[in-house]
Amino acid sequence: MNARTCGALPRPVRLRPSDLLRLGLLGPRTRRLRSALSALGIALGIAAVVAVTGISASNQAHLLDRLDRLGSNLITVAPGKDASQRPVPLPPEAPAMLGNIAPVQKVTATGATKASVYRNDLVPDGQTNSLTVLSAQLDLLDALRATVRDGRWLDTASQNLPVVVLGDAAARRLGVTAPGERVWLTGKGLIGDWYQVSGILEPDELAPEIDSSALVGGPQANAHLGADGTPATVYVRVHPDRVADVQAVAAPTANPAHPTMVAVSRPSELLKARAETQDTLTGLVLALAGVALLVGGVGIANTMVVGVMERRGEVGLRRALGARQGQIAAQFLIEAVLLGALGGIAGAAIGAAAVxxxxxxxxxxxxxxxxxxxxxxxxxxxxxxxxxxxxxLRAARMAPTEALRAT
Incomplete structure (x- = not known):
């Protein structure tokens, strides 16, 4: 007897991916509430992950921006002293040379003058209230991230005129309360003159020398206040992750002839706080993410185990009709994957909205x-x-007779 007389044996049926997908959707479609609750579990887990990471990242960005504003990435370069304790001036090219360092974002400088500032021309010389007169570049506020409280900052026109901007402490000591008032600038070998106050700065913790100074445009200071164009202090704003690298090369860059006679500020404790903040928040986020995903996974596993027990009759009938173990396993595995995918997409959207x-x-x-x-x-x-x-796997290993007997 051959295959032609008896008929060929039936070939095992291979399910197409579309058929497997329809089978995988069978459970979620017939048990919608339970499937929705199961997907909600993983959705809440993913939402917690996205929300925690996003809120932590947002808070971290805000905190790091505040730390940067407080000067964690600001370096000051000033003249040092020689063996006889005399200041060694920086070359006029120092700001430009420091600006050529790759991680440097912004460079500006102030310059010393021979002038002093007084409330009027009747105040005796020498009673300066510990105030100084400095020449300033137009981008000084941008580099220091300082702000003008009243009035306005120097511009291309006023830097050539007898106009002055006062720091907060300088304005208080001089008794100047509003822009438009005048102060008297004079010094040894200088012809005194009245300068109009165009602005008053907010208090600046980063640069106390700015807070207690009267700032005049560079051209005006060079022409009338005895400034010689050499920088008194150079302010260098650096990429936050490269502060130590720039600090190491700042001195020989600013004054190649006398690198040991340059005073470079040390990275502040804020820089250390910045790095510790990043590490702490990252560790917290990873821990919470792991817990959230574990809870979501347990929810899906519990739902699928209960579903297998309730659908033993369905599994037994399919096995009796010729379904193979792999097809049974694929059906339930696809259900779990679909629940995870739906929950993941919903969770990502919920988490982003929360952020x-x-x-x-x-x-x-x-x-x-x-x-x-x-x-x-x-x-x-x-x-x-x-x-x-x-x-x-548990569903696939069920014997057809036992599964049908349990219904």
Missing amino acids: YGCAAAHGWPATVPAVWAAAGPATAVAVGALAGLYPA
Whole structure:
């Protein structure tokens, strides 16, 4: 007897991917509430991950910006002293040379003058209230991130005129309360003159010498106040991650002839606080992310185990009709993956919305980490696959007779 007389044996049926997808959707479609609750579990897990990482990143960006504004990436370069304790002036080219260092973002400088500032021309010489008169470049406020409290800063026109901007302490000691008032500038070998106050600065903790100074435009200071064009202090704004590198080369760059006679500020404790803040927030985010994903995975695994127990009759019938173990396992595994994917997408959207809402409420820059926004759904799929692996294998190993007997 051959295959032609008896008929060929039936070939095992191979399910197409579209068929497997329809089978995988069978459970979520027939048990919508339970599937929704299971997907909600993983959604809340992913939402927690995205929200925690995003809110932490937003808070971190806000905090690091404040630390940078307080000067964690600001270096000052000033003249040092020789063996006889006499100041060694910086060359006029020092600011330009420091600006050529790659990580440097902005460079500006102030210059010393021979003038002193007084409230009027009746105050005796020498009673300066510890105030100084400095020449200033137009970009000084940008480099220091300082602000004008009243009036306005120097511009291309006023830097050539008898116009002065006072620091907060200087204005208080001189009794100047508003722009438009006049102060008297004079000094040894100089012809005294009245200067109009065009602005008063906010207090500046980064540069106390600015806070207690009267600032005049460079051309005016060179022409009438005895400034010689050499910088008194150079302010160097550096990339936050490269402060130590720039500090190491600042002295020989500013004064190649006498690098040991240059005073370079040390990176402040704010820089250390900045690095510790990054490390602490990163560790906290990773720990919370792991817990959230674990909870979501346990929820899917529990739902799938209960689903397998309730659907033993379905599994037994399919096995009796010829379904193979691999097809049964694939069906339940696809269900778990679909639940994970739906939960991951929903969770990423919920988490991003929470980040933008929290950032808007606190006035932070909203930052949703692109890694988690994209990897959240993918991670949820992976977690769903791992959580559904055991229930899928358990369903595949059911004997058809036992599964049908249990219905």
